[in-house]
Amino acid sequence: MSAVQSVRRPCDGAVLFPDATYRCFAAVTWSMFAGTRPGRASDRQLLLLGRRGRQNVLATDGTGNTIIQTPWLRHLSPGQFGLADFVQGHNALIDYVKQTFDEQLATYSEDHTRHFLDVCIKEIKKDAADQGLPFNIEQVIATGTDLLLPSLTVTTTALAETVRCLVLHPEVQTKVHLEIDSVVGRGRLPTLDDRPNLPYFEATIREALRRKTAVPLSVAHASTTEATLNGYTLPKGTILLPGLEAFHMNPEVWGDPENFRPERFLDETGKLLPDRTLPFGGGRRECFGKTYARNSLFLFLGGMLQSFTLQQPQSEKPLTLDGLYSKNFTNQVQHITYYCTSANILLHQC
Structure with a gap:
């Protein structure tokens, strides 16, 4: 079986991460969007879709990348500057959303609203009849793509x-295990x-x-008037x-930002302090998927840690927290594999 078709290596049972989670997160997102969870027969399609989504993200960055800033370059070398990868990944997502839309349109009924797509179909038909403001399939596809892309890329990367x-800090993992066992149990x-x-x-x-930090740079803003910031004049x-990663690694804010220390978010009694992190941005431009992402991470990781211990094999090159992921529009982790047994999940760098 080829690596494209499977998230496992049959020879040793290793499982690719985040590949192994693409289907899980896509199923949750699509149950909200289209009222259905993709079946097991869709596993290969969702694996490919997740990889295409990741390819789409890796082809650009928070500034728009070279091809966005200087689009005329596409005429000199269409296959360079990430344009081909971006288009291929983007088209794969569009095709999947269009396929889902067509399936739901074929079984649509005015008498019963099943899910979000039905609401969209109803509005499209209403606008067509009333000749009001246009709401069309292109807008629905754009919405579906906006939901699917971060679910397949940002959330899966954050989980990985x-x-x-946790692998690099087993003492933290042990404390999480004990807390889950005492509060949730195993039943x-x-x-x-x-939570x-x-x-x-x-x-x-x-x-x-x-x-x-999954998204190192927040959404671009523009100054509405001339302003001064830290001695620099910013014209209108x-x-x-905004540099979210720079904020998260600022020693003036965190003291020891390079250290992985969950206790910084707890008071002396073990209760949670107000959250000062900005992984999803802040203010009115805060990521609309923040609640979904945080809830998903809690549920997926909680279920995993309830049953497994995460360890790295002694024979593998030691993991670190730095230098193992690409800095693009979102920080994308390199593939990691883990060995799953009845007692442990053993992780190592692929």
């Missing part, structure tokens, strides 16, 4: 990086109702999102890109 942090999976009672686990997720219309 949190796993990396059921963790739920969001458990207020798992402060150390929540602090660990916050620390992972701080230490391994200056493009501003």
Whole structure:
């Protein structure tokens, strides 16, 4: 079986991360968007889709990349500057959303609203009949792509990086295990109702999102008037890109930002302090998927840690928290593999 077709290596049972989680996160997103969870028959398609989504993200960065800033370069070398990878990855996502739309349109009924796509279809038909403001399939596809892309890339990467942090800090992992065992036990999976009672686990997720910032640069802004910032004059219309990663690694804010220390988010009694991290930006331009991402990380990671211990094989090159992921529009982790047995998940760099 080829690497494209599977997230496992049959020879040794190694599982690629984040490849192994693409289907899981796509299923959650699509249950909200289209009311259905892709079946097992869709595993290969979703694996390829996740990799195409990752390819799309790796082809650009927070500034728009060379081809966006100087689009005339596409005429000199169409295959360079990430344009071909961006287009191929983007088209794969569009095709999947269009396929889902067509499937739901074929079974649409005016008498029953099943999911978000049905609401969109109803509006399209209404606008067509009333000849009002146009709402069309292109807008629906754009919305679906905006939902699917971060779910397949940012959230899966954040989960993989949190796993990396736990592998490198087994003492933190042990504390999370003990807290989950004492609050949730083994008879059921963790739920969001458990979240207020798992402060150390929540602090660990916050620390992972701080230490391994998924989106290093926030959404671009522009100054509405001339202003002065730290002695620099910013003319009206200056493009501003807030550095979230720089903030998360600022020693004036965190003291020891290079260290992975969940306790920084807890008071002396073990209760959570106000969250000062900005992994999803802030203010009115804060990522609209923040709640989904945080909830998903809590549930997926909680279920994993309830059943497994994460360890690195002694024979492998030691992992570090630095230098193992690409800095593009989002920070993308390199593939990691883990060995899954009944007792342990053993991680090593691929």
